[in-house]
Amino acid sequence: MRVILVGFGVIGRGVIKVIKKKREYLKKKYGMDLKVVAICDSSGAAIDEKGLDLDLALEVKKKRGRISEYPGKGVTLPVTEVIRSVESDVLIEVTPTNLEDGEPARTYIIEGFKSGKHVITANKGPLALYFQELMSYARRYNRIFRYEASVGGAMPIINLARETLAGNEIIEIKGILNGTTNYILTKMEREKLDFDTVLKEAQELGIAETNPYQDISGLDTAAKIVILANSIMNMKVTIRDVKIEGITRITPEALTMANKGGYTIKLIGEVKRNKLEVGPKLIPLDDPLNVKGSLNVAKLYTDLAKEVIVVGRGAGSIETSSAILSDIINIYLQTSKG
Amino acid sequence: MILLDLELKDSPGELLKALTPISEMGINIHSVIHLREKKSDGKVPVRIVLEDLDEETLERIVERLEESGIVVTKVNNKVRKMDVDVVVIGHVVDTDIRDTIDRLNKYGLVVDLDLTMPHPFKESSARMRIVVDSKNLEDLCREMEKLSKEKDLLFIKSF
Numbered sequence: 001m002r003v004i005l006v007g008f009g010v011i012g013r014g015v016i017k018v019i020k021k022k023r024e025y026l027k028k029k030y031g032m033d034l035k036v037v038a039i040c041d042s043s044g045a046a047i048d049e050k051g052l053d054l055d056l057a058l059e060v061k062k063k064r065g066r067i068s069e070y071p072g073k074g075v076t077l078p079v080t081e082v083i084r085s086v087e088s089d090v091l092i093e094v095t096p097t098n099l100e101d102g103e104p105a106r107t108y109i110i111e112g113f114k115s116g117k118h119v120i121t122a123n124k125g126p127l128a129l130y131f132q133e134l135m136s137y138a139r140r141y142n143r144i145f146r147y148e149a150s151v152g153g154a155m156p157i158i159n160l161a162r163e164t165l166a167g168n169e170i171i172e173i174k175g176i177l178n179g180t181t182n183y184i185l186t187k188m189e190r191e192k193l194d195f196d197t198v199l200k201e202a203q204e205l206g207i208a209e210t211n212p213y214q215d216i217s218g219l220d221t222a223a224k225i226v227i228l229a230n231s232i233m234n235m236k237v238t239i240r241d242v243k244i245e246g247i248t249r250i251t252p253e254a255l256t257m258a259n260k261g262g263y264t265i266k267l268i269g270e271v272k273r274n275k276l277e278v279g280p281k282l283i284p285l286d287d288p289l290n291v292k293g294s295l296n297v298a299k300l301y302t303d304l305a306k307e308v309i310v311v312g313r314g315a316g317s318i319e320t321s322s323a324i325l326s327d328i329i330n331i332y333l334q335t336s337k338g
Numbered sequence: 339m340i341l342l343d344l345e346l347k348d349s350p351g352e353l354l355k356a357l358t359p360i361s362e363m364g365i366n367i368h369s370v371i372h373l374r375e376k377k378s379d380g381k382v383p384v385r386i387v388l389e390d391l392d393e394e395t396l397e398r399i400v401e402r403l404e405e406s407g408i409v410v411t412k413v414n415n416k417v418r419k420m421d422v423d424v425v426v427i428g429h430v431v432d433t434d435i436r437d438t439i440d441r442l443n444k445y446g447l448v449v450d451l452d453l454t455m456p457h458p459f460k461e462s463s464a465r466m467r468i469v470v471d472s473k474n475l476e477d478l479c480r481e482m483e484k485l486s487k488e489k490d491l492l493f494i495k496s497f
């Protein structure tokens with residue numbers, strides 16, 4: 001199976017490392033011969049229809065910062081041109097999240113479908129803004145569209161709900177879908193430090209981004225519950241429908257207050273009929289949603305299985321790439337059946 | 339059979355206080371089940387199983403229990419009264435806490451209040467426990483939203 005990778009940052013490089021590490025395993029277990037035929041970043045691309053040398057690609061990116069400097073096979077073509085012209089079975093889209101207009105990912109994904117490729121993305125932007133549109137392209141071109149990594153990173157949730165829990169109606173989903181805010185609240189609670197201090201420390205440690213706005217404002221969580229609402233609860237909503245409150249006003253005193261009453265405070269995303277909400281909530285100390293550090297957690301209420309709870313890592317290069325690999329394998333199994 | 343779920347205080351005589359009015363009304367009590375471990379707030383959840391009753395008698399029992407200060411959380415598995423907790427952040431005291439409580443009491447009853455002494459310029463926080471009829475929960479939420487806008491308070495809810 002041939003793949004094009006668009007985006008060669010933290011996750012893009014993680015995907016390449018995971019493919020390298022699992023190459024033999026994939027061959028043995030599934031008979032899958034996985035070839036990366038193009039890698040793109042903002043500088044252009046490296047293209048080799050016979051399959052790129054992945055070690056070399058990682059090295060070029062590390063040393064030169066630009067994949068277009070890949071010896072002999074680097075080009076400065078526009079990415080849409082690469083997607084259109086390079087023959088491949090799957091497009092993996094991992095460019096930065098943009099919650100304003102979903103670009104450039106939206107265009108890349110649509111271009112992928114138009115040129116006959118199945119698409120995998122980890123990117124919340126286009127999913128939270130244009131879910132219906134992207135699904136309709138997938139249908140029109142009869143391609144598979146998978147996005148497990150976009151919500152909860154490595155924590156299985158979308159495919160869990162749609163495949164493992166198939167037959168169940170998902171009535172409600174509630175959880176912590178942002179690791180950065182969970183890390184901050186956990187630390188504030190344990191060490192009685194104020195928000196700004198902990199945020200600064202988290203930035204220094206690389207846990208929070210230089211621009212943490214999307215995380216602490218609740219916007220990132222909102223994008224994720226919109227994806228869940230659309231993809232597993234058949235709702236037709238966008239991020240504009242979500243009531244959002246962030247965590248910037250939380251104080252260590254409030255956390256102590258909550259603790260005295262048997263609670264902790266978590267940034268919770270919640271979706272059910274007539275409710276699409278992100279905000280700080282009191283969670284009982286002994287509740288399974290009370291997970292610490294930068295973990296993510298989700299509780300799904302279903303009609304038959306009742307409550308199902310998953311916990312996992314919501315971020316990280318290799319962790320998140322594992323969800324992308326599971327999408328790759330799934331597409332391979334669906335398309336190679338015969 | 340009728341199921342009544344109660345929340346009792348963890349002190350001697352509480353169970354009797356709940357059972358006495360029922361047996362005084364001549365109603366058979368089939369069993370008393372301790373539902374689970376004591377909750378974190380010290381309340382003990384108990385389920386009482388009664389013989390079949392008509393609506394009217396059932397309502398009279400529930401009312402009598404509630405009059406004697408017992409919280410009836412569920413009747414035949416249908417939620418009736420619930421405890422909700424909120425932590426409020428903002429200038430809680432300076433924005434007339436009496437008025438805040440009065441307005442919440444229109445839809446529920448604030449039964450517990452815990453307050454940190456506010457630093458004059460900084461935001462403070464308070465914790466409230468409110469007992470509310472499940473049918474009034476939405477109105478209570480709406481009132482909190484109004485208060486939150488008017489007084490710039492952040493309500494962090496347990497529900």
Ligand SMILES: NC(=O)c1ccc[n+]([C@@H]2O[C@H](COP(=O)([O-])OP(=O)(O)OC[C@H]3O[C@@H](n4cnc5c(N)ncnc54)[C@H](OP(=O)(O)O)[C@@H]3O)[C@@H](O)[C@H]2O)c1
Nearest residue numbers: 007008009010011041042094095096097122123315316320
């Ligand atoms: N990091 C996580 O733990 C995590 C977890 C779950 C989901 N995600 C999602 O995964 C996606 C990628 O995240 P990341 O952390 O890998 O981001 P990142 O490190 O910023 O990498 C983004 C990559 O996209 C490339 N890029 C930027 N603009 C482009 C354009 N117009 N055309 C082509 N390529 C472009 C960048 O190129 P240059 O290298 O040339 O700058 C870079 O290689 C995001 O949507 C993110 O939300 C991330």
